[in-house]
Amino acid sequence: MENTIKFNPTERIPAKGYAVSAKDAKFQPFNFTRHPIGDNDIFIEILYAGICHSDIHSARSEWGEGIYPMVPGHEIAGKVLAIGKNVSKFKVGDYAGVGCMVNSCGECEACKRSQEQFCERGQMVLTYNNLDCFHNNEPTYGGYSNNIVVSEKFAIEVPKDAPLEKVAPLLCAGITTYSPLKFSKVKEGQHIGVAGFGGLGSMAVKYAIKMGAKVSVFARNDNKKQNAFEMGVSNFYSSLTNVKEKFDLIISTIPTKYDINSYLKLLKYGGEMAIVGLPPIETTPKITATQLVYNAGKKVYGSLIGGIKETQEMMDFSLKHKIYPETEIIDANQINEAYEKLTTGKAKFRYVIDMKSLQ
Ligand code: NDP
Ligand code: ZN
Secondary structure (H helix, E strand, O other), X not given: OOOOOOOOOOOXXXXXXXXXXXXXXXXXXXXEEEOOOOOOEEEEEEEEEEOOHXXXXXHOOEOEOOXXXXXXXXXXXXXXXXXXXXXXXXXXXXXXXXXXXXXXXXXXXXXXXXOHHHOOOOOOEEOOOOEEXXXXXXXXXXXXXXXXXXXXXXXXXXXXXXXXHHHHHHHOXXXXXXXXXXXXXXXXXXXXXXXXXXHHHHHHHHHHHHOOOEEEEEOOOOOOHHHHHHHOOOEEEOXXXXXXXXXXXXXXXXXXXXXXXXXXXXXXXEEEEEEOOOOOHHHOOOOXXXXXXXXXXXXXXXXXXXXXXXXXXXXXXXXXXXXOOOEEEEOHHHHXXXXXXXXXXXXXXXXXXXXXXXX
């Protein structure tokens, strides 16, 4: 085994990061341990971690009571420091990415078709805020930290020349928007609408344009209109009134309360609406049977991240075509400020934490 660091496969690994102790608490430095490196695991030094709006929903218990202390972060990019004896996909020194999942049963139909996020045995383990059934139900801790131990199957290969700080957000914002565009089989010339123009929305825009679509953004103000046109969108709507364009697909990445029906009305016959934004439970948008019937011939579906195989495909596609997120690098002690900006309309796209700032 080629390890640059010595490790004992029975010893827990010290880690440090930033955690919240309750839903209304601020992020504070936090020391904890990772489970030992198993035979199929790799040990990653985390270099960059993106801040996804899901981190905010989770940290603030907006989707249900969180597990505290909580170290969020599921947009992880780093360097492999050690590998277990059965590992074949990675060598020490390689770059690797970790997204929203760190394990699953691997045997059910969903896992076999690499849709691990739908593991039929309920054994999909989320990167944080989850209990790890493969490790004595210990709580999982995410990427706002200096290292992670993960089964190699759940780590994404990243080439050595990739810009790691831009790679990190691909692990969630990238795959979550790439997946529905593929599922809906986006074709050249189609009209695609992207509702919510933040971390995910901007990735949806870039992928859809690369796929040859005519892309329009729906936002709630004009703050990022110029950014959208620089990315190549055809239209930018800060209000839904008077929109004449009809869409083949609208992807909603909106993280707040909104009216799904007003977007359904903008679909062509046969058009689709993919919902990925997940507002807090108390404000979750609803759609009635009547609204569906009066929008007959249109389809609405939800999309949840993407499987590991598709995540690797997205990574390769993004790097090949140089499709990267718009990022702003911050230090770990600026996480509280970033959360504040992301929830008060003051953020642009993706904040990425530089983990060197933890030292
Ligand atoms: P961001 O905060 O980066 O972006 C959200 C954007 O939506 C912001 O630009 C915001 O605008 C805009 N917005 C907010 N409310 C409205 C509204 N009513 N109408 C139009 N635009 C609006 O969040 P992310 O992109 O990181 O995440 C988006 C959502 O996707 C979250 O709910 C997240 O949990 C979810 N998600 C779902 C996943 C899945 O697998 N389904 C995976 C990952 C994330 P402003 O700048 O004005 O605030
Ligand atoms: Zn995410």
